[in-house]
């Protein structure tokens with residue numbers, strides 16, 4: 001087994017979103033990679049630039065970051081032969097390692113665009129070193145820039161950043177320098193090829209949690225009706241659990257939370273993340289983990305916050321309706337049944353309104 005630590009540089013539409021090819025928003029211009037063996041010793045390197053066929057000039061934002069010269073790129077081979085060489089160089093069953101989740105996704109989008117045959121496992125697991133670095137040295141949620149990690153690890157900065165080979169090389173050095181063993185099981189799942197039907201939906205059992213990935217659904221309402229999406233079981237013993245807090249939406253509406261109890265292992269928490277698929281469709285990523293006392297308290301307070309927000313919203317709507325009724329009553333000439341202060345204000349508003357709209361008022365005689 002080899003680790004393929006790789007990095008890509010890509011261009012995007014120089015004419016902005018409007019002129020973009022929706023099938024290939026990001027065109028790969030460079031592939032850089034370092035092959036490490038199972039003991040993380042370097043065994044080989046790969047580096048090639050690519051002649052673009054879709055976007056023939058550089059997007060100015062891309063240019064500012066990658067400093068690539070079109071004249072040089074035009075001397076290179078096109079994507080198809082370079083990608084074939086790269087895939088062959090990767091060998092059998094590589095474990096891909098990248099800094100962040102986008103390189104593996106864009107590699108597959110480019111392969112698909114040029115109809116290049118490739119066979120990655122489904123689901124495709126890989127190591128997002130940016131995530132592992134964060135788990136090891138930061139809070140697990142932050143996603144630091146590669147340069148930040150290189151500086152923090154006191155790795156000599158020999159090449160510039162945002163060049164495919166240099167970035168892959170730095171990523172490999174970080175992987176070598178990290179005490180990676182405790183984090184190797186935090187594999188990431190690639191979301192380029194999503195399950196195409198119910199049968200292909202999958203659950204991965206990791207050491208500390210389980211992850212479920214759904215097929216595509218037209219919207220979250222449809223997805224949330226699916227038992228496979230909302231089912232909960234203990235991530236340690238897979239046995240049935242009793243729900244203590246049923247799924248509820250967090251404040252943004254893209255996350256749902258639930259709490260349940262395993263008879264053997266205690267509190268277990270569920271989280272649903274609604275993710276955008278290609279086009280308008282969505283898919284669901286569900287994780288189930290043991291819940292600590294703090295987790296339980298956090299979910300309870302989240303639920304309470306949602307309840308309070310709902311109450312406030314209802315109260316606001318009620319107040320709005322009351323004010324409207326009072327205004328209508330005032331307009332009809334009846335004494336408004338509101339407290340004096342409000343009445344005074346709505347009378348003032350009424351006067352202003354009538355003054356402005358007097359010509360439009362139907363006369364009583366007509």
Ligand SMILES: [Zn+2]
Pocket residue numbers: 234235236237238239262263264265266
């Ligand atoms: Zn259990």
